[in-house]
Amino acid sequence: MDVADAAFLASYCFARYWVPKFFPSLQPAFPDARYPDFASIETSAYQDRAREAAAAYLRIQHMGGISVSDRLCITDKDNKKERSLHHIQRDLTEVGDTYRASLLELSLRSSSQPRDQQRLAYHLSARADSLSFSAIPFDSDTKLSNRTLQVAMSLRLLEPILPFSENLPSTLRLQCPCCLSYGAGPQGDGAKQFLASKKDVDHWGYHAYRCYVAGNPARTSAHHDKIALIWFRLLRHAGFIVKYEPRSQVLNSEKRPDVMIEHNSGKKEHLDVRTCDPLLRGSGTPVFTRCSETPGTAADLGANFKNKSWKEIVELQGDTFIPLCHETPGFIGDAALHLLGRAAARFSSSNPQRNAFKTFWLTRLHVANIRGVAETIQQHMPFYADDPFSQRYTEEFHSHPSPFAEFFNQVPCASRPVSRNMRATFSESPGIVEGATPQIVFERECENDV
Numbered sequence: 001m002d003v004a005d006a007a008f009l010a011s012y013c014f015a016r017y018w019v020p021k022f023f024p025s026l027q028p029a030f031p032d033a034r035y036p037d038f039a040s041i042e043t044s045a046y047q048d049r050a051r052e053a054a055a056a057y058l059r060i061q062h063m064g065g066i067s068v069s070d071r072l073c074i075t076d077k078d079n080k081k082e083r084s085l086h087h088i089q090r091d092l093t094e095v096g097d098t099y100r101a102s103l104l105e106l107s108l109r110s111s112s113q114p115r116d117q118q119r120l121a122y123h124l125s126a127r128a129d130s131l132s133f134s135a136i137p138f139d140s141d142t143k144l145s146n147r148t149l150q151v152a153m154s155l156r157l158l159e160p161i162l163p164f165s166e167n168l169p170s171t172l173r174l175q176c177p178c179c180l181s182y183g184a185g186p187q188g189d190g191a192k193q194f195l196a197s198k199k200d201v202d203h204w205g206y207h208a209y210r211c212y213v214a215g216n217p218a219r220t221s222a223h224h225d226k227i228a229l230i231w232f233r234l235l236r237h238a239g240f241i242v243k244y245e246p247r248s249q250v251l252n253s254e255k256r257p258d259v260m261i262e263h264n265s266g267k268k269e270h271l272d273v274r275t276c277d278p279l280l281r282g283s284g285t286p287v288f289t290r291c292s293e294t295p296g297t298a299a300d301l302g303a304n305f306k307n308k309s310w311k312e313i314v315e316l317q318g319d320t321f322i323p324l325c326h327e328t329p330g331f332i333g334d335a336a337l338h339l340l341g342r343a344a345a346r347f348s349s350s351n352p353q354r355n356a357f358k359t360f361w362l363t364r365l366h367v368a369n370i371r372g373v374a375e376t377i378q379q380h381m382p383f384y385a386d387d388p389f390s391q392r393y394t395e396e397f398h399s400h401p402s403p404f405a406e407f408f409n410q411v412p413c414a415s416r417p418v419s420r421n422m423r424a425t426f427s428e429s430p431g432i433v434e435g436a437t438p439q440i441v442f443e444r445e446c447e448n449d450v
């Protein structure tokens with residue numbers, strides 16, 4: 001409803017501004033939706049539309065407060081330039097999004113269920129990623145398989161990955177295929193002392209991601225390494241001289257940074273990626289409790305851990321160390337974001353190109369993150385045990401039809417063909433000459449570019 005209100009109200013205000021410019025006699029046909037004069041609405045030629053616009057404005061104002069009025073202005077703050085219809089609609093939609101997010105946060109904070117504290121920590125971290133689910137899937141960096149997308153969306157929506165209901169038989173417990181631990185039955189799920197413990201095998205995939213009994217190689221290969229590779233390509237695209245997992249760069253140590261930047265001065269920057277789980281228990285106050293109070297705590301803890309392990313030995317040889325911390329739901333650490341800003345500044349001195357660079361690579365970092373988490377969970381998917389019907393439940397789940405088209409991956413990009421002048425894509429060639437400033441180049445995408 002609020003999405004439709006935002007679209008309609010934006011269109012109405014846009015028409016109210018532009019139509020009388022060409023047809024001044026139509027000015028009375030568009031009463032101001034912000035201060036509805038009902039007498040003028042009744043005499044308006046478009047009284048139904050004017051009434052609907054006033055009602056939509058009141059509903060959006062109810063969600064957003066007094067700030068909504070400013071969002072309807074067609075001109076910008078300096079009254080120099082008219083804003084686009086899309087821009088106004090996005091501003092109004094943001095009011096509804098913020099309202100719904102605050103309602104969700106409030107309901108999770110006021111819940112007495114301990115599991116909801118974990119969900120709140122997950123939700124607050126995931127809000128830092130607004131790009132992955134709005135990315136257009138047109139290359140291998142931005143595409144997800146049907147199953148991976150299904151798991152990633154369940155995680156984002158805080159929905160269980162396996163069917164969960166308190167009405168399921170109490171004997172129907174989940175078992176982890178790695179540590180063989182049993183979770184609590186459906187009625188005992190989320191007990192406070194049990195939550196995020198080693199044996200908390202849950203329906204949401206949280207245990208499946210963090211279980212390290214078998215070494216969790218999937219978390220390294222499908223998640224950590226994929227993010228490190230994106231960082232390598234990102235920095236190379238910006239024009240840095242970079243090496244991926246170089247050997248023998250830290251004196252008297254076997255350590256290998258994930259990525260290393262070499263400067264002409266001989267100085268080196270060692271970068272190491274850490275994937276941080278905000279849903280751990282830890283010692284003292286549980287990590288998920290701290291993350292639900294202060295989003296980004298898990299990334300800070302990860303950065304502290306990496307700095308302790310790396311910083312001193314790297315600085316002793318005259319180099320610097322940067323921890324690249326990615327929380328599993330989406331939050332990215334300050335040091336990593338600062339490095340991205342540096343890379344964008346090196347890429348171009350123009351603000352629009354810097355922003356394009358940041359959006360391009362942040363999208364890929366976030367998609368690599370959600371893909372890595374979903375694939376790790378899929379490889380450690382718990383199963384129902386100790387119940388004669390367990391096989392049926394598991395099979396039902398695994399044969400659950402995907403809501404997406406089977407051939408989703410083969411669907412060609414909807415935006416092709418594009419004009420040479422209409423679409424800018426990045427040429428991701430390595431910038432091997434330090435100091436050179438790569439530019440955005442215009443390329444025509446081929447039909448089967450995946």
Ligand SMILES: [Zn+2]
Binds near residue numbers: 176178
């Ligand atoms: Zn396990």
